[in-house]
Amino acid sequence: MFNNKNFNFKIDTKTGSLEFKINTKIYSLPAIYQTAYLFLDKVYIFLDGEPQKEIIVIMKAKENAKNKDLSSLAKEFYNELLNQLLREKVSQTNAKIREYIVAQALYHAVPNEVDKLLQEVEEEDWQTDPLGITKTWEVSYAEASASAEATADRSEAKEKKKKAKKGGKG
Amino acid sequence: MEIIKFNKKIYNKKAIERAITEFEKLASFSINELNDYFEVRIDKIDQEVQNILKDEFANYVLGVMS
Secondary structure, three states: OOOOHHHOOEEEOOOOEEEEEEEOOOOOHHHHHHHHHHHOOOEEEEEEEEOOOEEEEEEEEOOOOOOOOHHHHHHHHHHHHHHHHHHHHHHHHOHHHHHHHHHHHHHHHOOOHHHHHHHHHHHOOOOOOOOOOOOOHHHHHHHHHHHHHHHHHHHHHHHHHHHHHHHHHO | OEEEEEEOOOOOHHHHHHHHHHHOOOOEEEEEEEOOEEEEEEEOOOHHHOOOHHHHHHHHHHHHHO
């Protein structure tokens, strides 16, 4: 038979408050804070006790609250406490992978030096050949000899013109 | 006059001080340290909030703690 002595609620009829204890060896203090935070809009909550052993939760109904059934709220509190504890455990388990994902995202968001250099190289007009390095010897030689012939022809033509002028004068 | 005792191992002083700055228009507050507790004395409480101020103040401190 299920028998849990930690699941006892003490009701104070004078103050209209309900009191119960939470074992901190099972539920962590941050999980208790987080759970209490979620209930602040429904009830007044006050914590006391010895955080190394147990926390005493004192709940008091708000005057304008619709649901004044504190014992059902206290049970909900336990359920939420379990939920928060699980969230905490999952968060701890996934801490490293979460940090890794964030680090990767930040790394790719900020351009680094290697990326800048690669971009500079890509932007450079490396396919043009202003010095004619990629030309074969034959092509380069043929061009050179053709240009030499052309200059020779031009100088020969000039010589002929000069001679013709001289002959005309004489 | 109202007195609230906050356990030092559960509540921190900064949270209490922050709550005081938020509530100081509604009452006058003073903090004393007594062994394991911060004792907050609340005087001159605005009549409109007299019934709920103590509990709302404790809730606010807990909210800041979370």
